Amino acid sequence: MLNFTVGPVMSDDIIRAIGAEQVPYFRTSEFSNLMLENENLIKKFANTTDDSRVVFLTCSGSGGMETAIMNCLSKNDKALVINGGSFGERFVQLLSLHGIPFTEIKLKHGKALRPENLKPFENKGYTAFLFQKHETSTGVHYDSELISNFCKRNNCFMIVDAISSFLADPFDMKSLNAGVMITGSQKALACPPGIAVMVLSPSALERIEKAQCCCQYFDLKIALKNQDRGQTPWTPAVSVLRQINARLKEIDAKGGAQVEIERTAKLASYFRNKLKEKELPFEVISESLSNAVTPLHPTTQSAYQIFLKIKDEYGIWICPNGGDMKDEVFRVGHIGALKETDYDCLINAFVDLKEKHFI
Amino acid sequence: MLNFTVGPVMSDDIIRAIGAEQVPYFRTSEFSNLMLENENLIKKFANTTDDSRVVFLTCSGSGGMETAIMNCLSKNDKALVINGGSFGERFVQLLSLHGIPFTEIKLKHGKALRPENLKPFENKGYTAFLFQKHETSTGVHYDSELISNFCKRNNCFMIVDAISSFLADPFDMKSLNAGVMITGSQKALACPPGIAVMVLSPSALERIEKAQCCCQYFDLKIALKNQDRGQTPWTPAVSVLRQINARLKEIDAKGGAQVEIERTAKLASYFRNKLKEKELPFEVISESLSNAVTPLHPTTQSAYQIFLKIKDEYGIWICPNGGDMKDEVFRVGHIGALKETDYDCLINAFVDLKEKHFI
Numbered sequence: 195m196l197n198f199t200v201g202p203v204m205s206d207d208i209i210r211a212i213g214a215e216q217v218p219y220f221r222t223s224e225f226s227n228l229m230l231e232n233e234n235l236i237k238k239f240a241n242t243t244d245d246s247r248v249v250f251l252t253c254s255g256s257g258g259m260e261t262a263i264m265n266c267l268s269k270n271d272k273a274l275v276i277n278g279g280s281f282g283e284r285f286v287q288l289l290s291l292h293g294i295p296f297t298e299i300k301l302k303h304g305k306a307l308r309p310e311n312l313k314p315f316e317n318k319g320y321t322a323f324l325f326q327k328h329e330t331s332t333g334v335h336y337d338s339e340l341i342s343n344f345c346k347r348n349n350c351f352m353i354v355d356a357i358s359s360f361l362a363d364p365f366d367m368k369s370l371n372a373g374v375m376i377t378g379s380q381k382a383l384a385c386p387p388g389i390a391v392m393v394l395s396p397s398a399l400e401r402i403e404k405a406q407c408c409c410q411y412f413d414l415k416i417a418l419k420n421q422d423r424g425q426t427p428w429t430p431a432v433s434v435l436r437q438i439n440a441r442l443k444e445i446d447a448k449g450g451a452q453v454e455i456e457r458t459a460k461l462a463s464y465f466r467n468k469l470k471e472k473e474l475p476f477e478v479i480s481e482s483l484s485n486a487v488t489p490l491h492p493t494t495q496s497a498y499q500i501f502l503k504i505k506d507e508y509g510i511w512i513c514p515n516g517g518d519m520k521d522e523v524f525r526v527g528h529i530g531a532l533k534e535t536d537y538d539c540l541i542n543a544f545v546d547l548k549e550k551h552f553i
Numbered sequence: 554m555l556n557f558t559v560g561p562v563m564s565d566d567i568i569r570a571i572g573a574e575q576v577p578y579f580r581t582s583e584f585s586n587l588m589l590e591n592e593n594l595i596k597k598f599a600n601t602t603d604d605s606r607v608v609f610l611t612c613s614g615s616g617g618m619e620t621a622i623m624n625c626l627s628k629n630d631k632a633l634v635i636n637g638g639s640f641g642e643r644f645v646q647l648l649s650l651h652g653i654p655f656t657e658i659k660l661k662h663g664k665a666l667r668p669e670n671l672k673p674f675e676n677k678g679y680t681a682f683l684f685q686k687h688e689t690s691t692g693v694h695y696d697s698e699l700i701s702n703f704c705k706r707n708n709c710f711m712i713v714d715a716i717s718s719f720l721a722d723p724f725d726m727k728s729l730n731a732g733v734m735i736t737g738s739q740k741a742l743a744c745p746p747g748i749a750v751m752v753l754s755p756s757a758l759e760r761i762e763k764a765q766c767c768c769q770y771f772d773l774k775i776a777l778k779n780q781d782r783g784q785t786p787w788t789p790a791v792s793v794l795r796q797i798n799a800r801l802k803e804i805d806a807k808g809g810a811q812v813e814i815e816r817t818a819k820l821a822s823y824f825r826n827k828l829k830e831k832e833l834p835f836e837v838i839s840e841s842l843s844n845a846v847t848p849l850h851p852t853t854q855s856a857y858q859i860f861l862k863i864k865d866e867y868g869i870w871i872c873p874n875g876g877d878m879k880d881e882v883f884r885v886g887h888i889g890a891l892k893e894t895d896y897d898c899l900i901n902a903f904v905d906l907k908e909k910h911f912i
Contacts, residue, residue, distance in 0.1 A: 195577065202576035202791055213572030213792065217561035217745045218554065219870040252747055253611055254787035257770045264768070291769055380788060386576045388611055388747040388790035409623070409768045410650055411616045428613035429739060431747035431790060432561055433572065511578040 195505075196536055199513035200330055200358050200487050201380040202387050203530025208444065209385055209437045220432045226424030228439050233421065235442035239451035240360070240375060240393050242367045247399060249417040250438075251390045252430045255357040255378035258390030260288050261412040262353050262374045263324075266401040267294045273322040274315055274350070276341075279303060279331035280517070281355060285324045292408075294322075303519070304489070306482035307336045312344045323350040328359035331515065333480040333489030333525055335363060342370040351397060357381055360391075361451055362458045362486035362529050373398045379434050382458065382486065382529040383441055388431035391438075394418075459485040462528040465537045474544050475553055479523060487513070488526045495553045497524040503552060508543040554864075555895055558872035559689055559717050559846050560739040561746050562889025567803060568744055568796045579791045585783030587798050592780065594801035598810035599719070599734060599752050601726045606758060608776040609797075610749045611789045614716035614737035617749030619647050620771040621712050621733045622683075625760040626653045632681040633674055633709070635700075638662060638690035639876070640714060644683045651767075653681075662691045662878070663848070665841035671703045682709040687718035690874065692839040692848030692884055694722060701729040710756060716740055719750075720810055721817045721845035721888050732757045738793050741817065741845065741888040742800055747790035750797075753777075818844040821887040824896045833903050834912055838882060846872070847885045854912045856883040862911060867902040 197204050205213075218225065233248040240246075251258060263285075267273060273294055275285045278301035289296045297320075299311055323345050328335045338354070345352045351373040356365055360375070361382035367375055373395050380387035394402070394414070407413040416427045445454050462485045469476060469488075476490040492500055501514040501524050513525040526540065547553045556563050564572075577584065592607040599605075610617060622644075626632060632653055634644045637660035648655045656679075658670055682704050687694045697713070704711045710732040715724055719734070720741035726734055732754050739746035753761070753773070766772040775786045804813050821844045828835060828847075835849040851859055860873040860883050872884040885899065906912045 195575070197575065197578060199578045201788060202578065204575055210573045210575070213574075214569045215572075216554070216556065216563055216569070217739070219556060219558045219561065219872070221873065221875075222864070252613055252616075253770060254789070256787040257611075260768065260770050288769060291767075378788070380576070386790065386792040387788045388793065408650075409619065409771070410647060411612060411619050411771070412768070428615040429560060429737070429746045430613070431745065431793075433745040434747065434790075505581070513578070514580060516580075 196510045196539055197530065198526045198532070198540060199511050200525060200527040200529065201378065203380060203384050203527060204532060205384050205386070206531040208440050212437045212440055213386065213433060217433045220430070221425070225432070228436065229421065229424035232435065232439050232442060235446060236391060236393060239445070240365060240367045242393060243396065245396050246367065247394045247418060247421065249392050249394070249414060249421050250426065250430065250435060251392065251412065251417065252388060252428070253390050254387065255376060255390050256284060257412065258376040258378070258392055259284060259355055261392065261414065262376060263288050263292050263294065264407050264409060264412055265405050265414040266351065266353065266374060266398055267292070267322055268405065269293055269295070271295065271321045272319055273324060274299060274320050276301060276307065276325040276336060278305065278334055279329040281326045281329055281331055285355070303332045304334060304479040304481060306334060307340060309340060312340065316348065320348055320350050322353065324353045325355070327354050327356040327365065328363065328484040328486055330358040330487065331519070333483060333487045335359070335482045335484035337482070338370055346371060351401065358486045358529070359484055361445070361454050363484050364455055367393060367395065379438055382454070383438055384530045385437040385441055386434055388434040389438060455485065458528050461532055461534065461537065462488065464534050465526060465528065468537060468541045472541060472545055474548065486527060486529050488528070489523055490526065491523055492553060496521040500524060500553060503547065504543055510540055510543055555869045555898055556889065557885045557899060558870050559884060559886040559888065560737065562739060562743050562886060563891060564743050564745070565890040567799050571796045571799055572745065572792060576792045579789070580784070584791070587795065588780065588783035591794065591798050591801060594805060595750060595752060598804070599724060599726045601752060602755065604755050605726065606753045606777060606780065608751050608753070608773060608780050609785065609789065609794060610751065610771065610776065611747060611787070612749050613746065614735060614749050615643060616771065617735040617737070617751055618643060618714055620751065620773065621735060622647050622651050622653065623766050623768060623771055624764050624773040625710065625712065625733060625757055626651070626681055627764065628652055628654070630654065630680045631678055632683060633658060633679050635660060635666065635684040635695060637664065637693055638688040640685045640688055640690055644714070663693060663838040663840060665693060666695045666699060668699060671699065675707065679707055679709050681712065683712045684714065686713050686715040686724065687722065687843040687845055689717040689846065690878070692842060692846045694718070694841045694843035696841070697729055705730060710760065717845045717888070718843055720804070720813050722843050723814055726752060726754065738797055741813070742797055743889045744796040744800055745793055747793040748797060814844065817887050820891055820893065820896065821847065823893050824885060824887065827896060827900045831900060831904055833907060845886065845888050847887070848882055849885065850882055851912060855880040859883055859912060862906065863902055869899055869902055
């Protein structure tokens with residue numbers, strides 16, 4: 195099956211070969227060295243300050259989002275959160291559950307963030323800002339510079355969900371002055387799911403030190419203490435961490451994050467150009483695209499029916515949407531071990547469906 | 554490397570081959586069917602009532618332990634907990650963190666549970682009982698029947714950590730009247746780490762329904778609702794869940810849990826007999842052994858030095874202990890894809906170390 199979803203994505207042969215190896219025992223200096231190497235390469239690719247830290251949690255990206263809130267925010271904060279899709283909505287739920295006072299900036303599906311969206315909140319005592327760098331559900335890539343400048347002016351602690359965007363779009367932790375960045379193993383890292391990666395700035399470390407986390411498993415004080423020596427408090431997804439290591443070294447050898455981002459951008463534009471060229475009945479629904487995904491509204495058929503048809507008759511996964519968007523939107527991802535000829539297969543399938551009047 | 558630790562353990566070729574496959578997209582009926590099959594086979598092997606449920610969480614076994622406490626206990630409970638090693642100690646920490654009133658039954662490392670340990674707590678209003686079926690850190694297999702009878706007399710809700718024991722020692726959820734049983738993917742299931750399995754009785758489901766879980770990621774109400782249709786609320790460790798599926802079907806095809814338990818018991822006694830036969834300077838430190846592991850105190854050398862020596866010079870992992878037990882105890886596991894000839898290799902390495910006067 196060809197996989198154009200936004201996670202789990204296709205892995206290359208090196209990563210898959212590690213999946214076939216016996217999983218090693220991990221309370222060893224060998225595994226500790228690998229984990230410290232993972233921390234350093236993530237810091238390099240996220241362009242953090244030297245005194246930033248990285249921890250690897252065995253959970254989904256959503257677990258990482260909740261961990262950030264539980265460890266870095268308190269009832270004394272006043273948070274702003276962008277809600278432009280399912281993942282913004284998840285931040286809203288999590289802030290409610292954990293009793294963090296917040297204001298929601300609700301954006302219509304597909305809409306970019308504009309300066310006027312932030313204006314009403316200047317100098318209103320906000321202390322934290324949460325957003326998706328890329329709202330994966332609608333394929334909207336928010337303007338991080340705009341948010342970062344707001345946060346600098348207003349002294350807001352910034353929590354960035356870059357789960358589907360890290361290594362697909364440029365990200366500079368230092369220049370953005372971000373507090374926390376979250377990503378996951380099954381997105382542009384192109385490894386199996388199971389690991390959330392959290393990048394923590396010195397300001398985050400300060401907040402973590404003061405916090406009383408309500409959940410031991412997600413307590414970053416414990417995670418950080420263990421990562422000091424390249425370990426985790428609980429048995430981690432060892433095989434995924436070894437795959438992440440191989441993948442990070444591979445990216446490094448090929449020239450680093452920038453080269454990987456350019457490769458992804460090239461694939462995205464290859465696909466987007468083909469869409470136009472073939473005059474397919476799909477509308478791009480996002481005002482501000484990430485390189486990670488192209489969100490499409492099909493004008494002649496249910497999006498979900500197209501997902502099923504393409505899966506069952508062509509052996510290709512595109513990414514369906516859930517909830518309200520189920521029949522309206524599907525997405526085509528550009529992360530993972532994909533190449534231009536893979537997009538030719540997908541485009542051919544769409545063209546075939548058009549010729550058969552299914553779309 | 555030959556791996557005799559208690560997790561991650563060796564996986565067989567079928568499981569490893571799945572690790573090399575591309576990870577499929579999972580919001581599909583194909584994956585839902587696999588998850589429902591996983592639920593049914595776990596229920597079968599744990600001998601649950603028909604109306605029991607199983608959920609699969611992407612986390613370590615410790616995450617499962619905390620999830621049980623967060624979702625099934627409250628400040629209105631009065632819990633008893635056995636603390637005979639590191640994992641009993643973890644239950645104690647978790648009960649403290651979550652504000653559950655409890656009394657600790659502290660047992661010396663290596664000691665079995667006896668009726669007199671429970672006697673003082675009869676008719677004292679206890680409502681819950683937490684224990685390790687097998688305290689993995691010291692290799693003590695507690696008498697589940699004894700605890701079950703206490704719980705039946707005293708109407709206690711029973712939370713059983715069977716993480717390293719399930720499929721290695723007999724377990725009968727129905728006859729024990731257990732409330733919750735927890736296990737992990739990297740123990741006798743012999744898959745990579747990343748998944749905790751939770752088996753929930755109707756009494757657990759009732760408690761979950763009433764509870765207010767403080768952590769969304771571990772909220773079993775949400776997990777159960779998703780598992781109704783064979784799904785998970787957050788992206789799970791899809792590859793491990795597919796490996797668990799293959800492994801469960803393999804066990805089923807070979808005759809079920811009983812056959813797998815007998816296979817493990819045979820390996821354990823093969824190793825234990827060889828130890829005696831070769832007169833190795835190791836004392837078994839547990840009064841009540843599980844089939845999963847043999848805990849040993851070496852009388853002539855530091856346990857940790859033996860672990861390092863065997864790893865670096867013979868390419869074999871035995872399982873070191875941490876904390877106080879670091880120099881006193883190492884363990885040899887009997888779970889995973891091991892066979893008698895593997896134990897011959899280990900015994901030969903020990904004999905060699907004895908001849909070289911290292912032990």
